[in-house]
Amino acid sequence: MYVLGVPRPFKYVRVKTLEEALEALEEGRPLAGGQSLIPMMRLGIPFDMLVDINELDLDYVKREGGVYRIGALTRHNEIASNLPLLRNVAISIADLQVRNRGTVGGSLANADPSANYYPALLVLDAEVKVLSKRGSRKIKVKDLYEDPYTTTLKEGELLTEVSFREPNSSKLYFKAIKRGGSAYPIAVLAVLKKKDGKLRASIGGVFPRPIILEGNSKEELIKAMESVNEEPMSDHHMNGEGRLKLVRELINTFDQGDYELRLVEERKISWKTGEGMRVIDEAKIKVRVNGLLIEDRVEGRTLLVDFLRKNGFTEVKKGCDEGKCGACTVIINGVSVKSCLFLAVQAVNLDVRTVRGLDVEWLKNSFVNNYASQCGYCTHGFLMASYDYLKNVDPKAANESLKYSIRNICRCTGYVNIIRAIKEASRNEVQSG
Ligand SMILES: Cc1cc2nc3c(=O)[nH]c(=O)nc-3n(C[C@H](O)[C@H](O)[C@H](O)COP(=O)(O)OP(=O)(O)OC[C@H]3O[C@@H](n4cnc5c(N)ncnc54)[C@H](O)[C@@H]3O)c2cc1C
Ligand code: FES
Ligand code: FES
Secondary structure (H helix, E strand, O other): OOOOOOOOOOEEEEOOOHHHHHHHOOOOEEEOOOOOHHHHHHOOOOOOEEEEOOOOOOOOEEEEOOEEEEEOOOEHHHHHHHOHHHHHHHHOOOOHHHHHHOEHHHHHHHOOOOOOHHHHHHHOOOEEEEEEOOEEEEEEHHHHEEEOOEEOOOOOOEEEEEEEEOOOOOOEEEEEEOOOOOOOOOEEEEEEEOOOOOEEEEEEOOOOOOEEEEEOOHHHHHHHHHOOOOOOOOOOOOOHHHHHHHHHHHHHHHHHOOOOOOOOOOOOOOOOOOOOEEEOOEEEEEEEEOOEEEEEEEEOOOEHHHHHHHOOOOOOOOOOOOOOOOOOEEEEOOEEEEHHHOEHHHHOOOEEEOHHHOOOHHHHHHHHHOOOOOOOOOHHHHHHHHHHHHHHHOOOOOHHHHHHHOOOOOOOOOHHHHHHHHHHHHHHHHHHO
């Protein structure tokens, strides 16, 4: 029987080498950051076997002979920090927690029509490398996307790398328009201005597939968009006509909307546990939480939030249960993640922390001083996300980076005080450390 919000049972296999991965993928489906796959499974979509690929050495950004190569497991936050050309593309995905886990390979394989990378990689004429037991092949990103949530990847194929030639122009304009919170964008525009003045643009979120537009001027780009022979998408966020209007406006103003975000330093986010694993039905696991080894029996599908709450860490809350509100946020290996999008088995050998296991007096005090908690339900999640933000992204709590990082939901809408508290905490932290 399917229970809403609980993935159907599956076999969980964690592989350590590419060879093991390709063998297992003959039977199962890759699990990368889980930021799209786990929500999908929680909605009831069944898979018999998940192949956790997070141990593979596919997280890198390299520049060799004028070509950028990005490993499929590179996290959105690593791209934002380590590849200035794609910083705006990566930093405007969801929130800090999703960007700590979500990968570029997973995003491309997921093929959401509103996803950030497709328009940017289309204007850069990128390609992906794909491996399977039958060999390897390269696919242009324009030939990878087939339909919403469908790609031209075949059963058993693993996307291992994205690459593109360094563009003539150093400026890639990118803008994603959202309805608030950590929702997907309703319209995305990427534009590359070539040295000869020609414009190559791509729009996402408007038609069922990302579209490439070319022209010598903004007017020509708009004309090209208006001659696309496809129905624009309509949903409860915005109808098709509204989306077209929005993109017209985006094209008209694209070179005014660029934003600059400060990041602390080059980032490496490691999710390696050092161990392979196979869970068929149930397994006894030990997870280190706040320095204590917690032992319990779990299924592959047991979510970390449920494991934590069952074992007494009830400060970790369940809110939306679909990865949006951030109430379930915890710190793992020093960065924030949503524990409702993380399997308990994935936490073995990692360091899980809740507010009880972190030195956060400076942060808690500023929440109290600024009345940044009303009912308190969201407070733990906000503390966890703020901790990561102030430690790893911007200790100075600049407005722009805050807006793109902390998108947790407070149902009593105490945002003004919460923002005030984070800013004050940044001053306390600087003084105390
Ligand atoms: C609240 C929320 C808001 C979001 N907002 C945005 C947004 O604004 N913009 C945006 O672009 N994205 C957004 N996302 C999605 C996010 O970017 C995901 O990280 C991404 O779509 C999937 O990457 P993943 O690594 O988590 O993949 P997973 O969820 O692990 O996998 C996704 C799919 O890709 C397959 N897959 C994964 N890796 C590979 C691989 N290497 N080879 C072959 N197949 C593979 C999986 O089998 C699965 O079918 C959001 C997600 C959430 C939860
Ligand atoms: S994001 Fe996990 S419960 Fe809302
Ligand atoms: S304080 Fe009540 S939900 Fe945020």
